[in-house]
Amino acid sequence: MTEKNYPKYTSAWLPYPMPGKAASPKDAARLELDAGLAYYGFDTPVILREEDLGEGYRIEVSEEAISIFAKEAGLLYGAFALLRDIALGKKPESCVQQPVYALRMLNHWDNMDGTVERGYAGRSLFFEGSRFDYDPERLRMYARILSSAGINTVALNNVNVHAPAQHLIDDLLPEVVEVAGILRPYGIRLLITVDFASPTYNGLSTADPLDEAVIAWWKQRTAAIYQQIPDLAGFVVKADSEYRPGPITYGRNQAEGANLLARALKPFGGTLVWRCFVYNCRQDWRDQKTDRPCAAYNTFMPLDGQFDDNVLLQIKNGPVDFQVREPVSPLLFSLKHTSRALELQLAQEYTGQQIDLYYMQEVWQEIFDLMPRNNISAICAVTNLGRDENWAGHDLAMANLYAYGRLCWNPDCLGEDMADQWAKLTYGKDCPAVDTITHMLHQSRSTYQKYNAPLGIGWMVEPHSHYGPNPEGYEYALWGTYLRADRNGVGIDRSSNGTGFAAQYPEELKKLYEDPTTCPEEMLLFFHRMPYDHVMKDGRTMIQRIYDDHFEGAEGAEQLLASWKTLEGQLPGDVFARVLDKMEKQVINARNWRDIVNTYFHRYSGAEDQKGRKIY
Numbered sequence: 263m264t265e266k267n268y269p270k271y272t273s274a275w276l277p278y279p280m281p282g283k284a285a286s287p288k289d290a291a292r293l294e295l296d297a298g299l300a301y302y303g304f305d306t307p308v309i310l311r312e313e314d315l316g317e318g319y320r321i322e323v324s325e326e327a328i329s330i331f332a333k334e335a336g337l338l339y340g341a342f343a344l345l346r347d348i349a350l351g352k353k354p355e356s357c358v359q360q361p362v363y364a365l366r367m368l369n370h371w372d373n374m375d376g377t378v379e380r381g382y383a384g385r386s387l388f389f390e391g392s393r394f395d396y397d398p399e400r401l402r403m404y405a406r407i408l409s410s411a412g413i414n415t416v417a418l419n420n421v422n423v424h425a426p427a428q429h430l431i432d433d434l435l436p437e438v439v440e441v442a443g444i445l446r447p448y449g450i451r452l453l454i455t456v457d458f459a460s461p462t463y464n465g466l467s468t469a470d471p472l473d474e475a476v477i478a479w480w481k482q483r484t485a486a487i488y489q490q491i492p493d494l495a496g497f498v499v500k501a502d503s504e505y506r507p508g509p510i511t512y513g514r515n516q517a518e519g520a521n522l523l524a525r526a527l528k529p530f531g532g533t534l535v536w537r538c539f540v541y542n543c544r545q546d547w548r549d550q551k552t553d554r555p556c557a558a559y560n561t562f563m564p565l566d567g568q569f570d571d572n573v574l575l576q577i578k579n580g581p582v583d584f585q586v587r588e589p590v591s592p593l594l595f596s597l598k599h600t601s602r603a604l605e606l607q608l609a610q611e612y613t614g615q616q617i618d619l620y621y622m623q624e625v626w627q628e629i630f631d632l633m634p635r636n637n638i639s640a641i642c643a644v645t646n647l648g649r650d651e652n653w654a655g656h657d658l659a660m661a662n663l664y665a666y667g668r669l670c671w672n673p674d675c676l677g678e679d680m681a682d683q684w685a686k687l688t689y690g691k692d693c694p695a696v697d698t699i700t701h702m703l704h705q706s707r708s709t710y711q712k713y714n715a716p717l718g719i720g721w722m723v724e725p726h727s728h729y730g731p732n733p734e735g736y737e738y739a740l741w742g743t744y745l746r747a748d749r750n751g752v753g754i755d756r757s758s759n760g761t762g763f764a765a766q767y768p769e770e771l772k773k774l775y776e777d778p779t780t781c782p783e784e785m786l787l788f789f790h791r792m793p794y795d796h797v798m799k800d801g802r803t804m805i806q807r808i809y810d811d812h813f814e815g816a817e818g819a820e821q822l823l824a825s826w827k828t829l830e831g832q833l834p835g836d837v838f839a840r841v842l843d844k845m846e847k848q849v850i851n852a853r854n855w856r857d858i859v860n861t862y863f864h865r866y867s868g869a870e871d872q873k874g875r876k877i878y
């Protein structure tokens with residue numbers, strides 16, 4: 263099913279010629295080593311040796327040779343790690359490595375009509391015209407890119423299962439089998455995202471998880487799938503969320519729904535990935551008691567201990583929805599008897615849509631600074647990839663995919679400068695542009711946050727598209743996303759005097775967030791309703807801080823553009839031009855955010871900017 267006229271695509275951070283087709287991970291490891299070592303001019307022989315270290319590997323370096331001991335995908339991980347060191351100019355050293363998490367997942371939100379929900383890199387890599395449609399060569403390249411960073415599991419289809427994707431588990435299964443076969447030699451396994459109501463599309467009158475016929479249907483279907491794809495990682499489900507069917511639809515609870523599928527998967531060693539993004543998406547804005555961030559905890563905590571051991575609850579990093587600033591979800595601290603996966607979003611839905619630059623390492627660092635890494639047993643991210651020739655739409659957004667893969671392998675890598683590594687691997691360690699690119703990546707998050715919704719408030723975006731400012735776009739909507747700004751102040755009191763959300767945290771964090779004097783200022787308006795003249799730690803009023811941040815943020819975007827312009831001639835012309843185009847758009851977006859947010863708060867507060875800058 264090769265697509266005609268498929269665009270040429272970049273090789274991401276594996277610049278050496280793409281090796282031929284591999285039959286197994288061991289085969290792939292040999293081919294990658296042969297191609298990579300020749301490209302980097304490294305002539306010490308590298309020998310692959312079988313040793314069962316799970317997915318891990320051991321490298322032994324001597325004067326005469328380097329040996330990689332591992333089995334299957336471990337050999338490939340060892341090969342890629344060695345090639346990475348060589349590309350970065352590091353002297354290979356003996357070491358033993360094991361991944362911290364067994365499931366290192368990507369979720370594509372791809373629809374079979376070829377669109378990608380929250381996709382900013384072109385159309386789907388896998389689907390078009392309601393059928394599978396892909397370039398097998400590109401899928402191999404995709405698989406080796408993921409594998410080289412450490413990712414080992416992917417779900418191809420959207421968690422919102424749109425027709426005909428419900429048939430991936432029956433009529434379309436042969437084509438899923440083909441994709442699984444392309445990815446397998448790179449150590450990548452598939453998850454299938456299923457529709458909880460599937461039995462009802464197949465002649466049953468209900469999908470009630472306690473109904474005998476429903477239980478039998480899932481068992482039979484799952485067994486048939488495993489006959490075709492014995493290494494399937496499992497199913498992903500979005501249930502009772504944003505109009506998707508789920509157990510609540512049938513009067514049952516989330517554990518009863520999850521266990522139905524988990525039990526069907528159990529005999530085959532499969533995992534049921536069950537999303538916790540459950541909230542009331544039909545809230546009346548006049549209802550001041552219902553508070554969306556409380557929802558996931560309130561739904562899942564009472565069920566802790568009732569989920570089967572092969573259920574993995576997938577929890578978004580924040581309690582709302584990948585906003586530009588959110589605290590870490592309290593569920594990630596509180597569940598004690600259920601396995602958890604952290605869900606991140608590489609797709610920049612609220613963080614610039616791969617037009618604006620936004621490098622995420624710092625975001626993840628903050629999560630792991632608060633949350634011990636063994637609070638979770640897996641990591642997942644919504645991918646930022648599509649058919650664009652540079653994979654992620656914005657060439658520099660690939661730094662997030664690289665850093666993400668490394669994070670899933672071992673969060674200790676957050677101590678390394680992965681932006682610098684990515685730039686060196688992608689453009690060559692001696693490329694003169696590397697330092698500027700690395701610096702830009704590190705500046706990008708604070709720049710974006712300064713011109714976006716201030717101090718943790720979130721949700722000032724254009725409804726539906728989620729790009730660009732619209733402060734009250736969601737204010738009177740059904741989604742539970744309110745700022746509640748008026749002339750006296752802005753924000754929602756989520757302390758014990760308010761909605762009580764802060765009390766969902768362990769005692770120490772609860773105390774920190776409850777009190778506006780100790781609450782981290784970046785999240786002040788997430789937890790508290792504050793007057794505009796509230797005095798911040800540095801002595802400025804809150805309104806002045808909002809004005810200053812927005813002027814600085816827009817200037818920051820201009821500086822990023824100026825930095826990029828200095829790189830002309832230091833990078834391939836097409837890379838330079840593509841990023842230039844994005845950065846020019848980012849400057850326009852940043853100015854819009856600056857002017858609209860400042861004007862909005864100026865009109866409510868009546869406070870003048872102490873520096874007399876232009877507010878409309």
Ligand code: GCV
Binds near residue numbers: 539
């Ligand atoms: C896949 C948000 C996004 C939706 C997404 C949903 C989810 O609401 O805007 O596009 O749907 O999160 O994570 O399920």
